[in-house]
Amino acid sequence: MDCTHTLSLGDPLEPARKATARMLHERERTFSLPQPFYNDERLFQIDMQEIFHKEWLIAGMTCEIPTKGNFITLQLGDNPILVVRGAEGQIHAFHNVCRHRGSRLCVSDKGKVAKLVCPYHQWTYELDGRLLFAGTEMGADFKLSDYNLKPVHCKSAGGFIFISLAENPPAIDEFLAGLAHYMEPYDMENTKVAVQSVMPEKANWKLVIENNRECYHCNGSHPELLNTLLEWDDTNDPRATQEFKDHVAECAAAWDAEKIPYAHAGFGLRNRIVRMPLLKGTVSMTMDGKPGCKKLMGRIQNPDLGSMRILHLPHSWNHCMGDHLINFTVWPISAQETVVITKWLVHKDAVEGVDYDVERLRQVWDATNDQDRRLGEENQRGINSTAYQPGPYSKTYEFGVVNFLDWYSERMLNNLGDTPAQSLRQASGE
Template sequence: MDVTTNLSLGDPLEPARKATAAMLRERDPSFSLPQPFYSDERLFQIDMQEIFHKEWLIAGMTCEIPAKGNYLTLQIGANPIIVLRGAEGQIHAFHNVCRHRGSRLCVSDKGKVAKLVCPYHQWTYELDGRLLFAGTEMGADFDLKDYSLKPVKVKTAGGYIFISLAEHPPAIDDFLATLAHYMEPYDMENTKVAVQTTLMEKANWKLVLENNRECYHCNGSHPELLKTLLEWDDVTDPRASQDFKDQVAACTSAWEAEKIPYAHASFGLRNRIVRMPLLKGTVSMTMDGQPGSKKLMGRIQNPDLGSMRILHLPHSWNHCMGDHLIVFTVWPISAQETMVTTKWLVHKDAVEGVDYDVARLREVWDATNDQDRRLAEENQRGINSSAYQPGPYSKTYEFGVINFLDWYSERLLNNLGDTPATRLRQVGAE
């Protein structure tokens, strides 16, 4: 809903906002969320307005728009967005909405343009968003400077493009500086997307994230993934075996010799980077555990780098290996539908059919993504039942889920303006 409508009609979600804040304040953090958080369309709209319109999101990779005029588009709720590379390599982001009568400017997922030209009435914009041409029909007193494209906040680091629709998004620079350091060995400007997939899941976006944040289900569901993946995120995990700790110690010595960053770095509950070994004898997330691409990334000489795992809430997880990277992003569509995109990145000089085979590259995660889709959809079907009530999480096996929902609850309450200080002021006013 746009600001004009809010001003003229009020906010029809206001009762739902108050109820949402109350449910979050009263919930047991060690239990799953109340049913409306996974199924109610009003609460979905609140999620979009207060999480996906206010937090930082990964829009894509810088290598996807390598040259001036290259662009990519995406949809965040009702908001079409365009991200493009302008003059001198600068990356811009705008609402993909013409300032004339609101038509989308770019209708393709990706492309290259000299200028941004609206297909409806040919209003023309510079790549930095300035309106250049609107025709003499607008009259002599029409000022082009008043109708630039509406900008979207954008930052880049380590080959990733982050955007936020918020006027004042949360601080993220410390994480981005660390991300740039950890991604340095990969030389991300000299990579390319080898293949991308899109999966539609009939489940709430939070169920997709909850499923990702634990490996409690892995043994029963992911035979392909467990050919290489070790489920622990750190040697401090209470379930980590001594063999695993010894393997980490041996690997970190080798990584230090090559000056490969690996130490666990966390930024609250929203962001985490950590490099962990893969199963002994494997170096990449392929069916046989061997490199998916013969040409290694950046300055990397040793393919045995394990998997550097990057978490970015509310919607992304990543696996970075010596030969290729995998970037996952989650995009809410409705209360019970979510789009998951997966991108496999390789060195830009790697040749398909020579250095890598696309089918082999994506085999493990195609299977895993589909297995996770079925799990999330069955989870959603059960939650829709009148018999559902929040259930307890395992504090050892599902601590990642607890962390995600703690972050979500804190950010949603904060963005709703429901904080202890606010509540005290309200009580005083009463």
């Protein structure tokens, strides 16, 4: 029995939804988006409802909830979410909302509990979401089974935890199988988060992702990063030099010898996994290119694994090296506010101050994140101008941005239930 009753007041965003679909159909795909996509609060709400509430998101890493009762929480728009490790190692996700009066159950970012107990009136839930106790005050005819926690779709692979608030989330199992294969050498269950940063950015979330999807800006903005990073994603890049291709071939032979996966794997435009070498003579994204952690991850013996890059749209990119892994997730707050969370992971037995120094580990990406924050905020300020109009992307340097906006447009239109014919009828007023 579900006693939920929703009073429908109509959808105040309906005109904005139609305008969004029309603009996406009419946009020039090799140009930036029309201004409302970057600064309009109505369109931001549509982004949340149709992208962030319907696509798969990375909620955290499995190593953050290593044993039964460990939990993490996150905020997705107006929705507080709880992820907890249950019996037999199973990971569950729920709306972090008590079924009594709606209070949040877990109020800290992370922790460990025997049961999930609401701090308001002590309603108590099992780790699998079943309501166990509500007190005799609820009356003799009260059924505990009618008030279990509301679940959130949850899957895990390769050390990553994915959630989706959608009733029927898009297919993701093929990517998760690929991710598990590529992450096998890292033994992610035996890692830990050495440190994390939470960086607010006064820019629309799409500007944060667009900035990440190109390195056109790197030479002028990221001196620390370019101590080690080679910007190309594969040898098919039209800008790739013969020297780079030879470097890739040499590294690939070493990776083959150690049975380290590296081939470019694509899963539509949403997901991509590829291992690329770092600059010759460097093995990790540190200031000097030397390992940031002495203890290598998983079964890895050779620190020179380059960087395995994992893309997960709409909101994450990752760099996996022999000695540590860096996970980035982007969380929209408002039309012009975003939070970027960065986590640095190392082997769980690595000892801080002995095997790694936190400041040295995070130095390159702290600098890079802050540089990107400034770029994004200046981008947002310019876009807010009455002078802004969509501008052209470079077909060589910014093809990754075009791919992102193609994905975003397709998913937005699909989730809106729109078709080109419908959009044309709406545009003509039919």
